[in-house]
Amino acid sequence: APYAAPAAYYFPTVGRMQAIEIMKGASQIKYGPYTTGGAINFISTQIPQDFLGNIQMVGGSFGQRTLHANVGDSYENVGFLVETFQLSSDGFKNLDSGGETGFNKEDYLVKFRVNTDADARFYQSLSFKLGYTTETSNETYLGLIREDFTANPLRRYAGSQRDVMNTEQQQLQLRHAISLTPHLDITTTAYRTDFKRNWYKLDKVKPSDEAETVSIASLLNDPMANSEAYAIVTGVSSLNDDALQVKNNNRSYYAQGIQSTIGYDFVTGTVAHEAEFGIRYHEDQIDRFQWVDNYRMDNGVMELTQTGTPGTESNRIETAQALALYWQHKLTLGKLTATPGLRHESINILREDFGKNDTNRDQINDIDPAISDFSDRANTVQVWLPGIGLDYEFTSDLSSFLGIHRGFSPPGSKEGTLPEKSVNYELGVRYHSGPLSTRAVYFFNDYANLLGSDLAAAGGAGTTQQFNGGEVNAQGLELEIQYQLINNPDARIALPFSLAYTYTNATFQNNFESEFEPWGTVAIGDKIPYLANHQLAVQLSLQSQKFDVNLSTRYQGAMRVIAGQETLTDENSLAGYLVTDISTNYRLNRYVTFFGNVTNLTNQVYAVAARPAGLRPGMPRAFTLGIRGRLVR
Numbered sequence: 001a002p003y004a005a006p007a008a009y010y011f012p013t014v015g016r017m018q019a020i021e022i023m024k025g026a027s028q029i030k031y032g033p034y035t036t037g038g039a040i041n042f043i044s045t046q047i048p049q050d051f052l053g054n055i056q057m058v059g060g061s062f063g064q065r066t067l068h069a070n071v072g073d074s075y076e077n078v079g080f081l082v083e084t085f086q087l088s089s090d091g092f093k094n095l096d097s098g099g100e101t102g103f104n105k106e107d108y109l110v111k112f113r114v115n116t117d118a119d120a121r122f123y124q125s126l127s128f129k130l131g132y133t134t135e136t137s138n139e140t141y142l143g144l145i146r147e148d149f150t151a152n153p154l155r156r157y158a159g160s161q162r163d164v165m166n167t168e169q170q171q172l173q174l175r176h177a178i179s180l181t182p183h184l185d186i187t188t189t190a191y192r193t194d195f196k197r198n199w200y201k202l203d204k205v206k207p208s209d210e211a212e213t214v215s216i217a218s219l220l221n222d223p224m225a226n227s228e229a230y231a232i233v234t235g236v237s238s239l240n241d242d243a244l245q246v247k248n249n250n251r252s253y254y255a256q257g258i259q260s261t262i263g264y265d266f267v268t269g270t271v272a273h274e275a276e277f278g279i280r281y282h283e284d285q286i287d288r289f290q291w292v293d294n295y296r297m298d299n300g301v302m303e304l305t306q307t308g309t310p311g312t313e314s315n316r317i318e319t320a321q322a323l324a325l326y327w328q329h330k331l332t333l334g335k336l337t338a339t340p341g342l343r344h345e346s347i348n349i350l351r352e353d354f355g356k357n358d359t360n361r362d363q364i365n366d367i368d369p370a371i372s373d374f375s376d377r378a379n380t381v382q383v384w385l386p387g388i389g390l391d392y393e394f395t396s397d398l399s400s401f402l403g404i405h406r407g408f409s410p411p412g413s414k415e416g417t418l419p420e421k422s423v424n425y426e427l428g429v430r431y432h433s434g435p436l437s438t439r440a441v442y443f444f445n446d447y448a449n450l451l452g453s454d455l456a457a458a459g460g461a462g463t464t465q466q467f468n469g470g471e472v473n474a475q476g477l478e479l480e481i482q483y484q485l486i487n488n489p490d491a492r493i494a495l496p497f498s499l500a501y502t503y504t505n506a507t508f509q510n511n512f513e514s515e516f517e518p519w520g521t522v523a524i525g526d527k528i529p530y531l532a533n534h535q536l537a538v539q540l541s542l543q544s545q546k547f548d549v550n551l552s553t554r555y556q557g558a559m560r561v562i563a564g565q566e567t568l569t570d571e572n573s574l575a576g577y578l579v580t581d582i583s584t585n586y587r588l589n590r591y592v593t594f595f596g597n598v599t600n601l602t603n604q605v606y607a608v609a610a611r612p613a614g615l616r617p618g619m620p621r622a623f624t625l626g627i628r629g630r631l632v633r
Contacts, residue, residue, distance in 0.1 A: 001284035003320035016085035025403030026387035029341035036407030053631035060624030063090030103137035143614025159233035165199040196252040203247035220614035235300035242294035257282035311359030435484035474506035577606035
């Protein structure tokens with residue numbers, strides 16, 4: 001729900017995607033509501049022009065099993081695609097008490113298209129897409145204290161044995177496209193997505209009847225001060241029956257809307273024009289209906305002692321309506337291309353909190369006003385977002401580009417929370433000649449207000465509320481190099497090399513106090529946490545007609561986990577790490593390919609996060625082997 005719950009996170013199944021587009025700079029102005037750091041467009045498998053069937057099966061370490069299959073065809077006036085992607089694993093962490101730490105995901109997709117004859121006066125197509133996805137993940141927010149991580153980074157405490165997330169998603173899309181002339185087309189899309197999830201996970205610990213409850217984040221931040229709670233989490237029997245509070249983080253979402261885009265290209269004199277206008281009406285909602293169950297710890301085994309009442313922990317609905325408009329116009333004059341654009345967002349957000357006493361949400365008719373804790377609040381945002389991109393070709397090999405645009409993120413329903421706003425600049429140069437292709441970009445994001453999110457995933461209370469972070473400057477450099485080490489078109493092998501490096505430096509530009517733990521007391525010049533200054537990826541491949549081998553290495557520098565300027569230590573940062581992977585493909589014929597890979601070849605041990613509660617490891621060395629089949633008519 002990008003407007004009603006902008007902090008809520010969801011990611012589609014990347015494994016079934018046919019392609020991924022990344023829009024950066026001013027080019028992202030036609031996407032929204034987020035227009036700051038870029039837009040990612042996941043392109044699902046397209047209906048093929050001719051009959052095509054694909055199947056891929058993979059098996060590997062930690063019980064990994066993958067099946068990806070699709071089949072589709074097109075005729076003169078109709079086309080279809082049926083697809084499934086299924087992925088499961090036993091997990092690479094080990095519960096003290098034994099038990100599941102893996103996951104299972106099943107994704108199904110159907111597409112159907114009807115269209116007029118190709119030579120119709122007004123070519124039209126009507127496409128229908130239906131998707132259904134389920135997932136069960138035995139995953140937890142409970143990490144490890146540093147001493148335990150050093151001893152066994154793949155360990156999971158007994159207190160997380162009941163943690164599991166169940167999700168279900170349904171998506172429906174209807175798209176109509178019409179070409180009124182060779183230069184004018186209109187595409188209209190109606191869509192609806194429903195997503196529900198209940199992440200059942202340990203939230204707090206109560207060492208005794210007299211003691212105060214302690215959150216798992218506070219517990220692992222200071223295990224010495226919370227030694228009794230730490231002992232319970234690690235499997236020592238509890239004194240009281242309600243020692244472990246496991247929360248049903250139950251939420252459901254929907255997003256629906258309709259949008260149209262009009263594309264028109266024409267020429268005036270020596271200037272070529274490509275104009276695009278879009279309008280979208282959108283509604284979305286998050287419904288939080290949560291409760292807590294209590295457990296005792298009995299010799300490393302959690303036993304249920306009290307079942308909570310649904311709605312007594314968090315019981316609220318947030319709904320948003322948004323109208324978005326954009327205009328983008330590409331003008332090409334000789335070697336210069338200019339692309340100005342403008343976006344408008346009009347957003348209304350309402351939150352209704354029914355409180356912990358009104359689990360039936362009957363506050364209007366039945367609930368006693370004396371015990372009702374119903375409240376509501378609203379937020380309204382209207383914003384104009386301009387941008388422009390310039391591209392100039394000095395020669396056929398060398399070009400440069402400049403982009404300036406306003407960044408924006410919606411603020412949620414909390415009164416007093418401002419939208420995230422920034423002015424973003426990028427200046428770059430591209431060079432391509434023969435075997436060498438390079439690109440260098442300097443970027444600068446000038447935030448008037450950076451938004452933070454109170455996420456349990458980041459060590460917060462999990463309210464998902466947005467809050468103001470004030471002024472921030474983020475700048476850096478991106479460098480890409482691709483080079484063919486064997487520059488001979490008659491050679492039987494190719495040896496491509498690629499390097500990508502990013503330097504980023506982001507600092508707060510004002511002093512403030514934050515209740516968000518990773519920020520805390522912030523001073524001017526403090527660096528943003530969880531942002532590595534240095535990131536590097538290098539790949540070398542050996543390619544031939546029958547096989548290829550790819551060796552890739554990625555490096556992430558040390559990064560702080562708490563805002564600040566002091567020297568990095570084990571307590572305020574995560575160490576940098578370097579991971580190397582190797583993969584290979586062997587094409588038996590045009591229909592069958594065998595492949596395999598080894599990730600984390602040297603079995604490096606490293607921590608990827610210190611939040612929300614304790615350290616958690618990167619994946620250890622893993623092997624996979626697979627076969628890919630292709631059937632054509």
